[in-house]
Amino acid sequence: MQYRIVEREAFQVIGVNREFPFEVEDGGIQAFQNFWNTIHENGIFDQLEQLRSGETKGLLGIWAEVNKEENKMDYYVAAEYSGDVPEGLKSLDFPASKWVVFEVQGPFPSALATTWERIYSEWFPSTGYVPTEIQPFEVYIETDPKNPKAYNEIWVAIK
Known part of the structure; x- marks a missing residue:
């Protein structure tokens, strides 16, 4: 697994959210896809792309308040x-922390799922690092499911 460790000052993200079941069962993936379809259709996706700034290179998927x-x-x-939160969007604040950034190369979204599994079954047990209470997130850079070499990232705060 390719990764890098970065120190980040506190940063803010803005976006939209929806509540989902924690246990993703049959059809659960479709519910996430429907949410993404909605934000494409209503212009939120384009708005977030235009407002995006900072170190992350794509839109973020964050599982918060689990x-x-x-x-x-x-x-x-x-x-x-960074700035005032535009109307209709919510903000989340991330405190200063050390992060491990995993490079995910492979078909979207299956390569992300495989990498998550390896992070917790291989990487953490072999490094001595532990995840913090800060919510990890995915960075969606290339999301074409037909691209077998799509590049995305997973960020996990560590101590």
Whole structure:
């Protein structure tokens, strides 16, 4: 697995969210796709792309406010952004932290799922690092499912 470790000052992201079940069952992936289709259709995707600034190179997928007991989580599609929050968007603040950034190359979205599995089954046990309570996120740079070499990233705050 290719990765790099970066130190980041605190940063803000803005975006939109929807609540989903924590346990993704049959049809759950389609619910995420429907959410993405909606933000493409209503112009939010383009708005976030235009507002995007900072170190991350794409739009972000963030699983925030996870509640396993109630089987729910908020999923955000967001962009790193500095400034006042535009109307209709929400903000999330990330504190200063050390991050491990995993490079994900392969078909979207299956390569992301495979990389998540390897992060927790291989990388963490072999490095001595542990994840913090800060929510990890995916950075969507190339999302064409027909591209077998799509490049995306997974960011996990570590200590």
